[in-house]
Amino acid sequence: MxxxxxxxxxxxxxxxxVVTNLSACLATQGKRTLLVDMDPQSHCAVGLAVPEEQIERNIYDVLISAYSETKTELKNIVWQIAQNFDLAPSGIELAALEPQLSGQDRREECLKYVLEQEAGGYDYVLIDCPPSVGLLTFNALRAADEVIIPVETGYFALHGLSRQMETLEVLKKQCQQEIDIRVLATMYDVRTKLAREVLSEMKKQFGQFMFKTIxxxxxxxxxxxxxxxxxSEYDPGSKGMRDFMALSRTIIEAEQEHQVTMGVESVEMQLEQMSRSADELVCEASAMVGEKTAFQQEKMSKATVQEKIDIFYGVRQRQGMVEFVALYPKAKQVQIAGDFNGWDPQKTPLSGDSEMGEWKVSMPLGLGRYKYRYVVDGxxxxxxxxxxxxxxxxxxxxxxxxxx
Ligand SMILES: Nc1ncnc2c1ncn2[C@@H]1O[C@H](COP(=O)(O)OP(=O)(O)OP(=O)(O)O)[C@@H](O)[C@H]1O
Ligand SMILES: [Mg+2]
Known part of the structure; x- marks a missing residue:
């Protein structure tokens, strides 16, 4: 397994x-696959049409079994999605696992234990994780012998890049076992120049740690x-299907190789090299944005990468006003639409200019939660x-x- x-x-x-489509593609090739959803948002069930209201017990019940009187086995919670493809769904209760198990022994090994005892019949177990680092992700890490880190290559990826790469730091601290780590470029839009630049930089930096499949x-x-x-069900002729089939084949082909290479390179060395690469990648990526004008370069030259981004762009609350600042170097017009202006972008243009590329608007917003989007040249x-x-x-x- x-x-x-x-x-x-x-x-x-x-x-x-990645996790849902890769699981489906492995299953179409005869691999018995279990998808374990460790994200309390239960997006796997939603994305695979498992009716949430009919999920009576979920992975939470299985994980907590070791610490409670009521025992729930993995096979009691699994839903069959397709031939060879099962889902162990999650539920909002999973968010309570961390506080409930605080102070308990081996709480980071609950999933590992369950899979060792009960998932022997599967060829592959894939685990979806929440977008945070905590007990749920640590459980996934302990159970896994391989990790895939999907990294967005799109225009909007840049700001989040350093955050994405912090994951490597977490891995470095948490990994106690041999583990094979690969970066996977996702959401690649070949038509945008920046995406091409980010991808080529990623290839340069991560080299062997990156999947060739994108x-x-x-x-x-x-x-x-x-x-x-x-x-595989919705549109087997699509480009998305082609990509996921290619990824699943790469993974299956590595079955033999996997046996041989595991343990050859220490995990610490692997991670050292990867996080160095990640730092360089973040610098390069910021430079791609930072290079826009000499003015900005000068202003930015003394700050660290994260400060550079924080200083200039984002949303800030100041003296009752909320300021939105964004960098769109080639835009002719930037507007904002949100529930604060009836989603009408005409009402709130940002001021800026295409040479500077910096666009801003301030508005008085009362306490509350707001949703919005930018409208850039339409x-x-x-x-x-x-x-x-x-x-x-x-x-x-x-x-x-x-x-x-
Ligand atoms: N390759 C892709 N092409 C087009 N859309 C994509 C692609 N990958 C993901 N998306 C879309 O991007 C959005 C976010 O993707 P997804 O939910 O898989 O991310 P996630 O990392 O699981 O998010 P979260 O951290 O909230 O769990 C979804 O609307 C999804 O449909
Ligand atoms: Mg998700």
């Missing part, structure tokens, strides 16, 4: 999309999950400098702001 955890603390980088941005993948299907998009997002009904993500 091979156990692969899909980890990245950055939200929305494609973890669930997951392209493909709207069919988005549609598939909103229809509750894996891509194209709606999430705020690349705000990590807090949520899905919207159009299959995209709104940026979210909490005024406190």
């Amino acid at each position: 091979r156990c692969i955890a899909i980890i990245n603390q950055k939200g929305g980088c494609g973890k669930t999309t 997951i392209n941005f493909n709207t069919k993948l988005k549609e598939a999950s909103s229809f509750g299907q894996a891509i 194209r709606w998009q999430q705020d690349p400098y705000n990590e807090v997002t949520e899905d919207n009904p159009f299959g995209e993500r709104n940026s979210v702001l909490e005024v406190k």
Whole structure:
């Protein structure tokens, strides 16, 4: 049995999309596959049309079994999704696992223990993780012998890149066993220059730690999950399906090699090299943005990478006003639409200029939670400098702001 955890603390980088479609593609090739959802948001069930209201027990009940009177076995919670493809769904109770097990022995090994005892009949166990680092992710890490880190290569990835790479630091601290770690480029849009630059930089930096297969941005993948299907069912002729089949073949081909290479290179060395590469990648990526004008370069030259981003771009609350600042070097017009202006971008243009590339607006917003998107030359998009997002009904993500 091979156990692969899909980890990245950055939200929305494609973890669930990777885990569901990769599981489905492994299953179509005859591999008995179990997908374990360790994210309390239970997106795997949603994306695979498992009716949430009918899930009586979930992975939480199995994990807590070791510490309680009531025993629930893995086989009692599993849903069959397709031939060779089972899902162990999660539930909101999973969010309570960490406080409930605080102070308990070996609480980071609950999942490992369950899988060792009860998942022997599967060829592959894939684990979806929440976008945070805590007990749930540590459990996935302990159980896994391989980790895939999906990294967005799109335009909006840049700001979150350093955050995504912090995952490596966490891995470094947490890994006690031999573990094989690979970075997977996702949501790649070949038409944008920046995406091409980010990808080529990633290849340079990560080299052998990167999958050669890339997951392209493909709207069919988005549609598939909103229809509750894996891509193999929704559109087997799509580019998304091609990418995931290629990824699954690469993983299957490595079965032999995996046996041989495990243990050859120490995990610490692997991670050392990867996090060095990640630091360089973040610098390069910031330079791609920072290079825009001499003025900005000078202003930025003394700050650290994270400070550079923090100083300039994002959402800030100051003296009752909320200031939105974004960098769009080539834009002719930037507007903002949100629930504070009836989602009408015409009402709130940002001021800036295309040479500077810096766009700003301030507005008085009362206490509360607001959703918004930027409209850049007519194209709606999430705020690349705000990590807090949520899905919207159009299959995209709104940026979210909490005024406190
Ligand atoms: N390759 C892709 N092409 C097009 N859309 C994609 C692709 N990968 C992911 N998406 C879309 O991006 C959004 C976020 O993806 P997903 O839910 O897989 O991310 P995640 O890392 O699991 O998020 P979270 O951290 O919140 O769990 C979803 O709407 C998904 O449909
Ligand atoms: Mg997810």
